[in-house]
Amino acid sequence: MRLFVVNGPNLNLLGTREPQIYGSQSLDDIQRMVDDRAKELGVELEWRQSNHEGGVVDSIQESASADGLILNAAALTHGSLSVRDALLAVDVPFVEVHLSNIFAREPERRKSVMADIAIGVIAGFGAKSYVLGLESLVDYLRLREGSG
Numbered sequence: 673m674r675l676f677v678v679n680g681p682n683l684n685l686l687g688t689r690e691p692q693i694y695g696s697q698s699l700d701d702i703q704r705m706v707d708d709r710a711k712e713l714g715v716e717l718e719w720r721q722s723n724h725e726g727g728v729v730d731s732i733q734e735s736a737s738a739d740g741l742i743l744n745a746a747a748l749t750h751g752s753l754s755v756r757d758a759l760l761a762v763d764v765p766f767v768e769v770h771l772s773n774i775f776a777r778e779p780e781r782r783k784s785v786m787a788d789i790a791i792g793v794i795a796g797f798g799a800k801s802y803v804l805g806l807e808s809l810v811d812y813l814r815l816r817e818g819s820g
């Protein structure tokens with residue numbers, strides 16, 4: 673099984689960026705932790721990060737070749753129709769993840785333009801949100817395989 677992990681704007685600054693909200697782990701630290709869990713699960717992960725909306729769209733399009741996608745679209749979550757359109761176009765099963773609990777933050781962050789087309793949303797567990805996203809997506813895909 674091969675999955676994409678796509679990260680949006682400013683997530684390259686994790687570790688130093690508003691650590692009181694996003695924690696002290698860098699994206700590389702998170703990648704190492706999630707890759708370790710993926711190895712245990714026998715899953716291959718391809719990581720992408722872009723500070724540009726088009727870069728995130730490109731990575732989502734690229735994920736069409738994979739079995740699934742873990743997506744933290746960062747601020748694009750709250751308003752990017754091009755990211756939503758890319759997800760609809762590739763139709764790859766995906767889990768939306770956030771480090772912070774977006775539903776407990778400013779009103780503009782409480783809405784997601786992609787949550788309704790995701791398998792599910794995991795928010796508020798810090799770096800662990802990625803691990804939970806991975807485990808949930810793998811369970812979902814394996815169950816689907818078994819029943820398909």
Ligand code: DQA
Binds near residue numbers: 681769
């Ligand atoms: C975020 C939440 C977004 O509102 C914010 O713009 C981010 C990170 C999160 O992981 O908590 O950049 O997606």
